Amino acid sequence: MFESDPTLTIAVVSKVYPMRSHTVSAEGGAAAVIKPNDSLEDHIYDTISGADWMCDQDAVEAFVNEAPKEMLQLEHWGCPWNREEDGTVAVRPFGGMKIQRTWYAADKTGFHMLHTLFQTSLKYDPIERFDEWFVTRLLVEDGRCQGVVAVELATGRIQPILGRSVILSTGGCGKIFPFTTNANIKNGDGMALAYRAGVPLKDMEFIQYHPTGLPFTGILITEASRAEGGILVNKDGYRYLQDYDLGTPHPKPVLRSMELGPRDRLSQAFVKEQEKGRTLEGEYGHYVHLDVRHLGEKIIDSRIPFVRELCLKYENIDPVKEMIPVRPVIHYVMGGVHTDIDSATPLGGLFAAGEVACVSINGANRLGSNSLTELLVFGARAGRSAAEFAKAHQGFTNGIESQVLDEENRLNTLLNSDGTEKVADIRSEMHETMESGAGIYRSRDTLEQSSQKIRELQERYSRVKVEDRSMTFNTELTSILELGYMLDVAETIIQSALQREESRGSHQRTDFPERDDDQFLSHSLAYREDDGSSRVDYLPVKITKWPPGERVYGEKK
Amino acid sequence: MNRNAHHTLHHPKWYRVQKPIFWWVKRFADIRFIFRELTSLAVAYSVILLVVIYRALLTSEAAYTSLTTTLREPFWVTINVIALGAVLYHTFTWFNLAPRAIVMRLGKWRIPDLMIAGGNYAAWIVISGVIYLAYVSG
Amino acid sequence: MSAKKSNDPFFWTLFGAGGALSAMLIPAFLFLFGIATPLGWVEGPAYESVKMVLLHPLARIVAFFLVSLSLFHGAHRFRFTLYDGLQLKHLFQLIAVICYGGALAGSIVTGYILW
Amino acid sequence: MASTITIEVSRYRPEEESEPVFQSYEVPLRSDWVILDGLNYIKNELDGSLSFRWSCRMGVCGSCGMMINGEPVLTCAAFLESYAPGPIRIEPLQHFPVVRDLVTDMEDFMGKLTTVKPWVVREEEKPVEEGEYKQTPEQLADFKRYSMCINCMLCYSACPVYGLEPEFTGPAAIALAQRYNLDSRDEGNDDRMEILSHDEGIWSCTLVGECSEVCPKDVDPAGAIQRYKLAGATSWWKSILLPWQK
Ligand SMILES: Cc1cc2nc3c(=O)[nH]c(=O)nc-3n(C[C@H](O)[C@H](O)[C@H](O)COP(=O)(O)OP(=O)(O)OC[C@H]3O[C@@H](n4cnc5c(N)ncnc54)[C@H](O)[C@@H]3O)c2cc1C
Ligand code: SF4
Numbered sequence A: 001m002f003e004s005d006p007t008l009t010i011a012v013v014s015k016v017y018p019m020r021s022h023t024v025s026a027e028g029g030a031a032a033v034i035k036p037n038d039s040l041e042d043h044i045y046d047t048i049s050g051a052d053w054m055c056d057q058d059a060v061e062a063f064v065n066e067a068p069k070e071m072l073q074l075e076h077w078g079c080p081w082n083r084e085e086d087g088t089v090a091v092r093p094f095g096g097m098k099i100q101r102t103w104y105a106a107d108k109t110g111f112h113m114l115h116t117l118f119q120t121s122l123k124y125d126p127i128e129r130f131d132e133w134f135v136t137r138l139l140v141e142d143g144r145c146q147g148v149v150a151v152e153l154a155t156g157r158i159q160p161i162l163g164r165s166v167i168l169s170t171g172g173c174g175k176i177f178p179f180t181t182n183a184n185i186k187n188g189d190g191m192a193l194a195y196r197a198g199v200p201l202k203d204m205e206f207i208q209y210h211p212t213g214l215p216f217t218g219i220l221i222t223e224a225s226r227a228e229g230g231i232l233v234n235k236d237g238y239r240y241l242q243d244y245d246l247g248t249p250h251p252k253p254v255l256r257s258m259e260l261g262p263r264d265r266l267s268q269a270f271v272k273e274q275e276k277g278r279t280l281e282g283e284y285g286h287y288v289h290l291d292v293r294h295l296g297e298k299i300i301d302s303r304i305p306f307v308r309e310l311c312l313k314y315e316n317i318d319p320v321k322e323m324i325p326v327r328p329v330i331h332y333v334m335g336g337v338h339t340d341i342d343s344a345t346p347l348g349g350l351f352a353a354g355e356v357a358c359v360s361i362n363g364a365n366r367l368g369s370n371s372l373t374e375l376l377v378f379g380a381r382a383g384r385s386a387a388e389f390a391k392a393h394q395g396f397t398n399g400i401e402s403q404v405l406d407e408e409n410r411l412n413t414l415l416n417s418d419g420t421e422k423v424a425d426i427r428s429e430m431h432e433t434m435e436s437g438a439g440i441y442r443s444r445d446t447l448e449q450s451s452q453k454i455r456e457l458q459e460r461y462s463r464v465k466v467e468d469r470s471m472t473f474n475t476e477l478t479s480i481l482e483l484g485y486m487l488d489v490a491e492t493i494i495q496s497a498l499q500r501e502e503s504r505g506s507h508q509r510t511d512f513p514e515r516d517d518d519q520f521l522s523h524s525l526a527y528r529e530d531d532g533s534s535r536v537d538y539l540p541v542k543i544t545k546w547p548p549g550e551r552v553y554g555e556k557k
Numbered sequence B: 001m002n003r004n005a006h007h008t009l010h011h012p013k014w015y016r017v018q019k020p021i022f023w024w025v026k027r028f029a030d031i032r033f034i035f036r037e038l039t040s041l042a043v044a045y046s047v048i049l050l051v052v053i054y055r056a057l058l059t060s061e062a063a064y065t066s067l068t069t070t071l072r073e074p075f076w077v078t079i080n081v082i083a084l085g086a087v088l089y090h091t092f093t094w095f096n097l098a099p100r101a102i103v104m105r106l107g108k109w110r111i112p113d114l115m116i117a118g119g120n121y122a123a124w125i126v127i128s129g130v131i132y133l134a135y136v137s138g
Numbered sequence C: 001m002s003a004k005k006s007n008d009p010f011f012w013t014l015f016g017a018g019g020a021l022s023a024m025l026i027p028a029f030l031f032l033f034g035i036a037t038p039l040g041w042v043e044g045p046a047y048e049s050v051k052m053v054l055l056h057p058l059a060r061i062v063a064f065f066l067v068s069l070s071l072f073h074g075a076h077r078f079r080f081t082l083y084d085g086l087q088l089k090h091l092f093q094l095i096a097v098i099c100y101g102g103a104l105a106g107s108i109v110t111g112y113i114l115w
Numbered sequence D: 001m002a003s004t005i006t007i008e009v010s011r012y013r014p015e016e017e018s019e020p021v022f023q024s025y026e027v028p029l030r031s032d033w034v035i036l037d038g039l040n041y042i043k044n045e046l047d048g049s050l051s052f053r054w055s056c057r058m059g060v061c062g063s064c065g066m067m068i069n070g071e072p073v074l075t076c077a078a079f080l081e082s083y084a085p086g087p088i089r090i091e092p093l094q095h096f097p098v099v100r101d102l103v104t105d106m107e108d109f110m111g112k113l114t115t116v117k118p119w120v121v122r123e124e125e126k127p128v129e130e131g132e133y134k135q136t137p138e139q140l141a142d143f144k145r146y147s148m149c150i151n152c153m154l155c156y157s158a159c160p161v162y163g164l165e166p167e168f169t170g171p172a173a174i175a176l177a178q179r180y181n182l183d184s185r186d187e188g189n190d191d192r193m194e195i196l197s198h199d200e201g202i203w204s205c206t207l208v209g210e211c212s213e214v215c216p217k218d219v220d221p222a223g224a225i226q227r228y229k230l231a232g233a234t235s236w237w238k239s240i241l242l243p244w245q246k
């Protein structure tokens, strides 16, 4: 993401080797306007309405305008995009998008994007990598962020990595929930780091459920399977989405209709179906069926081969012959570290981009295939802003050393403490309470219960048990630190959700079922209080040209 | 490369294992590999036999007849059976691997690997047949 | 890494050509001369006719290439078998000289016998 | 959860041991559990001090490769059941230095990856404003297979040549070089040939073929290397026979 200026050096710190990052799992594709039948205006409108008007429209405009350029840049770097016969880049339809504009590399888009980017980065000498270094703290002095403290996993060495500006791109926090498509590394680290440094987290109540995850593992069955013509049926074989204002069934997929409606609406429809007793029940809870059999082996193998591979290898099902059991799973967090349109956080020298950040373009519900593009556009913006900041601020302040010592002490104390609470227990109780309290549908009651539970878990966390005292690749230490991050982020989710007394996009309150633009067309900002709780503030949403309207899908559009 | 982590490169604490000399007896796949490599000896033996036949042929009829008599001894027949087994194994592995290296096209169409291997086998059968007929019909 | 220009492409080409040629021709030859005839499954042709066929100039050329390339094939493979199977990499120059030298010598002798 | 299965895990704690030892654990044998689920069960319930890498649990991040009963395998893609009744022996990927328990040192591989120049090399960069480089589906198909590598390094563990000769560039890195060579947008063929056509490059490979056997993504590094050798030999002969060309 960093086009280089020879006077700069860049350190890339990651707790896993960069090509293991979770972007590698993204399947479906990345949206950007490139075809003559498409227009920037349309992409902007789809994004804004998809977000239920919760996004900042200036940010969306910037995003859509710059998307094609960044995607082409990746093409020039070698990303193996699927092609049309004439050699131009091919696009496919995607949920919530009116026009086909999603670039794809089979159903391993994120994998190819990440590997292309990583391999290209090897070319640039000024990029120094700190692979498998785990960041535990931001160094803030003199009102600006001047680096991080990190543990080198292989040796246990604790060391500051100084930088005149710092970009967070640590991804989401799906692991706070039990069923998630997210990888083991998505624990909201960056969000918690910023939050602890006084930076607010924005719109944390908006968590996206993806309607089609495999029950036990949460492995994602990409939206592309529906874009290619897969259908969702309940236990009676009935395409139930037609009962929820999402259009009427057609044999061929219709954009912005039925199975290609937005994710929040599809996941909500699932819960309603379950309440009506029309879902199937298995060992891991309720599910419905995704049927792609009618597409035939050939289409399945050429357009969504990875879906077949995943079903066969990880679930023992062949989608050519059988229906795939699916249920909604936690997929993406729309909220994140509060940044402006140039990816800058309120804290000087600290920038954020990617899923960890909230600019915001995703509002109350992200459209599929906007996230990968967001990484490119705002990653580039963050890079430029950070470079400028670094040039304007020379040198480091003195207080940093004592902070580093502080952090070293904290970690060493933790490593040698004699606690009693098992990490796995606290974690699974957190999972439970988050799902029951802050799931697809929420209410004051459930949220308040969860809020209490999280407090209790916070307290128990301070007595966590450490079995592994080794300095060498201590993965227990990292999971403890990650659990701490997750508990902080969980708190912000619950408090933000509690305060937003309306229903919008992915945030659905049973006690406040209507959208309330008068009171809540604003972003929530969760600040950390000294006692560990969150204080929630609001910031009006930026509306430029597109006044809030009703979200309609199906024929009515 | 991760220049900052040089101190971890070849860290003294990391545990390393040296492959034992007879590493290949532990896994069937490895034994199979070593056997494939050893077919090279059978190939060399076979062509040496061919040269020996040539020499006898060029020396005199008596030399040739005495060679054919020697070849009838059980010892040599056994050797040749073993060699033939090895050479056949060589032939099969060779044909199966050939398409890996060679990509052939007809216009836009890439010839599938199986067909390339199949083509090899077909040619092999034809050539062997011709040799056989030439030999039998004298 | 020492980016020494390798002469492996040369030996690999000989190895490949020998491998293909021997895979095609040797099984039939070995079966007929080494097994079928000695066991009396087929009647070997008379001395004169063998001579006629095998001494045909074309046959001699084929035979020469078959022998020489196969020897190089064998030498190349055997050399790596010694490296890998017995971990004799430290003797690599000696082994290479012996293997390829043997193949070269064999080829010369063959040429001498054939013509 | 009626039955269980025994897992014997290789433990190496450099602060305490000078060489690895095996430790046995009993884990539930469930039909939908993969080996990785078994390891996580151990870590969460039985022994928090066991170290291993994993992330995606869907066979795409490449971090969970280990030796299972002597074979290199992605542990998130291997069902416990297929090893019943056990015991299952789990060791770190062979041919790499062991850092701790099931964690190996990857720096050698990462270094090799960089040496093969895995990026698009062009004499002249076309400005982004001029749009994409055209590439037909057939041209894409030419290299697609070699672009599927997840850097799991199972192939290095399976390749005896790499085990004997750590200098060998190895299967995945060469396949990656080939991925860019065959990309119609790339012009770095000659550069990479220069880098790889030495003794430790393609010529070390004796076509054992095990790399392709164990590859979970069907990349076929053995084939990539073979094709590379053919190209290498051709260009070598060209430079001998037609030295004036170049
Ligand atoms: C299964 C799945 C499919 C998806 N499909 C699509 C799709 O088709 N289209 C789309 O647009 N979006 C998709 N998404 C969403 C999209 O992939 C993610 O939002 C995006 O990849 C996030 O990228 P990122 O760079 O922000 O974070 P990541 O790729 O997760 O990278 C985070 C990085 O931060 C590092 N890190 C984290 N914490 C620390 C720490 N404490 N110290 C050091 N390093 C740290 C990690 O090591 C990692 O390298 C999908 C998501 C999932 C889960
Ligand atoms: S080539 Fe296959 S086995 Fe080797 S690293 Fe790549 S994916 Fe893994």
Ligand code: F3S
Pocket (backbone or CB within 6 Å): D158, D159, D160, D161, D162, D170, D171, D204, D205, D206, D207, D208, D209, D210, D211, D212, D221, D222, D225
């Ligand atoms: S296993 Fe090794 S020797 Fe070659 S074919 Fe594969 S790299």
Ligand code: FES
Pocket (backbone or CB within 6 Å): D054, D055, D056, D057, D058, D059, D060, D061, D062, D063, D064, D065, D074, D075, D076, D077
């Ligand atoms: S955990 Fe990612 S490949 Fe197995």
